[in-house]
Amino acid sequence: MTFIGVREAADRLAITPRRVHQRIEDGTLPAVRIGNQWAIDPARLPLAAARPSRPLSPRMAWALLDLLAGGSPAVASTERARLHAYAERLRASDDPAALLRAWMARRADRQEFRVAAADLADLRDDERVHLSGVSAEGSFIVSATLEAYVATSALADLVDDYFLVPAERQEGNVVLHVVDVVPDTTAWPVLAADLAEHLGSRESARAAELVGRAS
Incomplete structure (x- = not known):
């Protein structure tokens, strides 16, 4: 073996x-x-055989999410054609969550932390934290995990202010997607990408539903 x-x-x-x-x-x-x-x-590996594609570069991943949301990403004409092909493949897929999971793997620096339960509500309300994924209203998923986007420039202060401890070998209760520019976390493609990353059946089903509704 x-x-x-x-x-x-x-x-x-x-x-x-x-x-x-x-x-x-x-x-x-x-x-x-x-x-x-x-x-x-x-x-x-539960998903190894089903991995449908390689991750996109962060720039192309965000450009695809922008296109799916109805935007007009600033990319070259050849790249735009590729993005439209990706979008069509996503809409036609029987497992859009798996595609999103693969393509969006490098879109942000995903970091997991633990925070004291007493501080979780204050962290959720912090203006530097932009709720996403299982913490977004549109997820319709009840989770004890706080998931959000945070700007790279704000991460260090956020960690210090709430005594966030990296969750390397234990279960975390905070998932932060660290990016240079925080996206519109209410956009359905961003929510779908975040949910697909969780690997759970509920999250994958909700991601697929969001793709289906937009098709």
Whole structure:
């Protein structure tokens, strides 16, 4: 049997190595310890065989989300043609969440933290935090996790102000998508991309519903 490591598993699943470690620890991704490394049977990767495409560059990922929302992204004519092809493929897909998960993997620096439960409400109301994904009103998903976008320039102060602790080997209750320019988090394509990234059936179904309604 041929095993793969955490980094390759993360690449195949279009998630971060940190999330692979979390899934190993919560039992949703079977793995064996060899020395000081985790070894994973690629046949056990729930999404490996279904990964439909490579991640887009951050610039093209945001351009596609802009196009899907009805915008006119400032890209070259050849790139615009590619974006329209991606959009058509998404609308015709039987699993649009998987496509979004793959294409949007590099759109932001996804970081997970833990914050004290007493501070969660204040963090949610902080003007530097732009609710998204499972925390957005349009998700219709009840989650104990706070998910939001935050500007790169605001991250360090936010971490200090709320004593955010990186959730490397334990379950986090804060997911921050760190970007240079915060997008319109109320736009349905951004919400769909965020939900698809969660890998859960409810989130994937809601992402697919958003794509279907816009088609």
